[in-house]
Amino acid sequence: MALLFRSFFATAVSGQFMVNSQGLPTNGVQGFMKHLFMAAEHADPTHIIICWDMGSKTFRNEVYQDYKSNRNAPPVELIPQFDLAKEVAGRFNLSNVGVSGYEADDCIGTLAKEYKGERKVSVVSGDQDLLQLLDEGIEIMLLQKGFGNYKTYTKNGFVEEKGITPEQFIDVKALMGDTSDGYPGVKGIGEKTAMKLIQEHGDIEGILQNLSSLTPSQKKKIEADLDMLHLSRKLAEIHCQVPLDVKLSECVWNQVSSEHLDVVEEMELKVLRRYLLGSNVMLPISG
CATH class of the missing domain: 3.40.50.1010 (5'-nuclease)
Structure with missing residues (x-):
C-alpha cells in the first residue's frame, strides 16, 4: 500500500x-x-x-x-x-x-x-x-x-548504524510517537532523546525503573504520559x-x-x- x-x-x-x-x-x-x-x-x-x-x-x-x-x-x-x-x-x-x-x-x-x-x-x-x-x-x-x-x-547493519536492536526500535517509536499513525507517545520527547534513553536503559521498563536518573524534565514528561507510553508501545509493535x-x-x-x-x-x-x-x-x- x-x-x-x-x-x-x-x-x-x-x-x-x-x-x-x-x-x-x-x-x-x-x-x-x-x-x-x-x-x-x-x-x-x-x-x-x-x-x-x-x-x-x-x-x-x-x-x-x-x-x-x-x-x-x-x-x-x-x-x-x-x-x-x-x-x-x-x-x-x-x-x-x-x-x-x-x-x-x-x-x-x-x-x-x-x-x-x-x-x-x-x-x-x-x-x-x-x-x-x-x-x-x-x-x-x-x-x-x-x-x-x-x-x-x-539486523547487524541496523544495530551498527543505530546503536539499538530492531526490538528496541519499537520502544523508541513508543516514546517518540508517530504523527503519521496518529499516536503521540510521550509529548516533548523526540527521536533523538528517545534513542538516547533506550540506548542507556535498554527498554521502556528499564527507563521506568530508573526515572530518578533522568533529567527533571524527562522524568516529568514520562510520568505525565505514562498511560499513553504503554498504549503507544502496543500500537507501534507489528x-x-x-x-x-x-x-x-x-x-x-x-x-x-x-x-x-x-x-x-x-x-x-x-x-x-x-x-x-x-x-x-x-x-x-x-x-
Whole structure:
C-alpha cells in the first residue's frame, strides 16, 4: 500500500493520472507494478507475496480510537486503483494477501518470521516501521527516492548504524510517537532523546525503573504520559501472528511472459509496457 500511494502521488502532483479509455486512472497501479518488478530484478526472488491493508479499521482502532484518524481521505482518482492494483497483480500470477482487522505490516511480519528459518526473506517497502522485523534471515529493502534505489538493512547493519536492536526500535517509536499513525507517545520527547534513553536503559521498563536518573524534565514528561507510553508501545509493535492461509507453492515467481503483455495491452498500461519490454523480468519473446 505504501508503494501504491507513493506511485500515485509521484505523478498526481502534475495531474498525470493516466486515465484509460474506460475513464479509470492507472498512474498508481503502473508505478506500483514497476516498483515491484524492479525489486524482483534487484533481489532475484524465488517467491513473491504482496501484502495489503484491508480497510481503514484494524484491531489498533479498538485499542486507540484515534489511531490514523488524522489521515485525509484518499483522492478520488486513487480510490478505484486499490482494487485495480490487486487485479493487475493477480493477472500476473502474483499472490495478494490481506486479512480484515490487520494491517499489511502485520501480514508481512507474520510471513517474514514464519519463513526466515528456511529461506532468506527480503521485505520491500518505503515504510521504516518495518525495520523492527529485522532478524537473522530477514532483510529490509527501504525504497529511496525514485525507482530501484534501496537502502538495504540487515539486523547487524541496523544495530551498527543505530546503536539499538530492531526490538528496541519499537520502544523508541513508543516514546517518540508517530504523527503519521496518529499516536503521540510521550509529548516533548523526540527521536533523538528517545534513542538516547533506550540506548542507556535498554527498554521502556528499564527507563521506568530508573526515572530518578533522568533529567527533571524527562522524568516529568514520562510520568505525565505514562498511560499513553504503554498504549503507544502496543500500537507501534507489528503483530506477527496474523491468521494467514498462504501456500508458498502458489507464490512462486516466474518472469513476465508475452502472455502477460496481453494483460498490459487490455488494461492500457502503456508506461508499464515500455518498462517491461526493456527490463530483465521479461522473458524473451519468441517469433
